[in-house]
Ligand code: B12
């Protein structure tokens with residue numbers, strides 16, 4: 001399991017996720033349906049199970065990391081309760 | 082003989098303002114035969130008819146020719162009356178789509194008009210001038226003329242439509258106007274370049290039968306100029322204006338009727354100057370039929386096509402006699418998106434018999450293809466019932482009464498379904514409360530976000546990049562706001578509700594923070610001011626950019 005922090009502001013509207021600054025020339029990028037679902041998951045849980053992912057999803061996460069849209073993070077310390 | 086031609090006001094400003102090309106053709110043709118004339122273009126003037134007649138001494142001519150559209154007909158009549166009052170000896174002739182469609186009635190009902198030239202005007206107007214020079218007796222011999230002989234209206238025989246369009250001089254004519262022409266530009270997003278642009282007409286008419294289209298009144302026979310002649314026109318105007326025109330807006334009613342013809346023209350243009358890009362208007366079925374030609378054109382500089390989609394509803398498309406179903410629209414739009422040719426949409430959001438289901442289909446289409454770059458003005462469109470078109474007659478029959486002659490019926494009064502009246506009212510309430518602000522803001526946010534200083538911050542994550550990122554997302558929301566609101570409205574109507582106010586439809590839940598639309602607008606406005614300062618943009622820079630983008634044709 002890998003953990004990530006989202007570094008850029010984003011918008012979830014009209015069925016798609018839009019990520020600021022992630023496109024060519026610093027433009028906003030609209031994620032397709034599959035990528036939007038993945039993003040929402042990542043935003044909600046802060047993690048993704050890279051080895052279990054389809055190849056294209058792994059590549060997408062990789063692209064997000066290399067564009068500094070998300071960054072690897074330590075496993076969050078869970079509050080004792 | 083003192084001859085003048087006049088384009089009266091259609092009552093609103095067309096941001097694509099260009100010289101009235103039909104009149105320019107006639108004036109250039111007369112000039113080539115030794116008759117000089119003066120052109121007046123008040124096509125978007127808001128000054129009253131009699132003031133214009135007085136101020137520009139329009140009455141002080143022997144012949145005054147007016148180009149008349151449905152929209153400009155009432156004002157044209159006012160001006161004709163005023164001219165005649167001051168100078169009964171001025172011969173007033175009308176031409177153009179509206180005059181052609183209603184020539185007999187104009188002569189019957191309006192003594193201030195002496196004659197109408199039907200269809201294309203070059204040769205008939207020359208004959209008219211020659212005839213008037215030698216006294217008014219020979220009017221019976223002027224082709225295409227409808228005129229008054231005593232109390233009788235005479236309709237003279239017509240010349241066949243001119244086949245040899247190359248024989249016409251280029252439409253070089255100057256117009257006196259009370260609102261200056263913005264220099265025509267084209268913004269090429271591919272090269273991020275603003276280029277001087279020229280409008281060229283390469284063909285006349287269109288062989289299709291769309292029931293709403295005023296081209297019917299000019300006749301059906303499609304005729305074309307030769308590629309060489311078109312290239313010469315570009316060179317002619319470059320030299321005359323000393324402007325290096327590098328984009329051509331082909332203004333033909335339908336440029337792509339014959340793919341082979343269209344290809345030859347753009348190949349010739351490209352061979353003459355491979356920096357020139359171009360755009361044109363056509364139908365969806367033709368795009369699909371000749372995809373190979375569109376692909377070749379893409380490589381030769383095609384940038385956008387004005388596509389006659391009109392509606393996404395099968396029922397409405399049938400009424401409009403488009404001869405295609407919505408799936409053809411979808412396929413053509415998808416094809417152009419795939420190969421990277423921009424689309425300028427021709428769209429008619431509603432007609433009098435539209436239903437909520439039609440609206441829903443239109444909203445689906447817009448969201449499917451255009452959500453992030455939909456030109457919002459299309460939401461506010463409705464079918465114009467031009468005189469002489471089959472759709473106007475269809476609605477007259479359907480409603481069991483004729484529309485008042487010479488006028489365009491008000492859409493709001495014709496809706497057959499109560500839900501559509503609610504749609505129309507709330508559409509315009511939204512329009513007057515929000516659309517102007519959204520348009521102005523978007524023009525500025527999108528310009529600021531493309532500014533090199535902003536791009537640097539965003540790509541290198543430095544300076545106010547987070548603030549810029551948030552503005553970028555607010556900008557996306559401003560694009561979405563009208564379709565989101567109108568989707569909510571359609572959903573409410575479909576559920577049987579008849580909301581009375583914008584609030585009832587829902588102005589909450591917009592943007593990053595899911596707040597009120599007013600909050601998004603306020604936050605984007607504040608960010609613009611803040612970021613303009615932080616990035617060191619000179620005051621007024623964004624306003625200037627706005628003027629340039631307003632000058633672009635699209
Ligand atoms: C290109 C175009 C434009 C361009 C350029 C127009 C211009 N400034 O000339 C732009 C985008 C600016 C434009 C704007 C508008 N347009 Co326009 N346009 C066209 C289009 C596609 C082609 C026109 C063209 O270039 N024809 C080639 C030239 C050579 O022909 P022509 O202008 O018709 O002129 C010939 C004859 O009509 C005649 N003639 C014309 N005037 C006169 C006057 C006299 C005295 C005489 C003797 C003869 C004569 O002789 C001319 C030379 O042969 C037609 C669509 C079509 N399907 O035809 C619509 C069309 C003409 N437009 C139309 C309309 C309504 C408008 C607008 C009001 C906006 C709108 N709602 O769409 C504005 C008004 C502009 C104005 N008053 O200045 C309607 C007119 C319908 C009607 N019955 O009134 C048409 C038919 C499209 C439609 N919606 O059905 N338009």
Ligand code: SF4
Nearest residue numbers: 287289290291294334
């Ligand atoms: S294809 Fe275009 S120009 Fe031809 S009749 Fe239809 S709307 Fe008019």
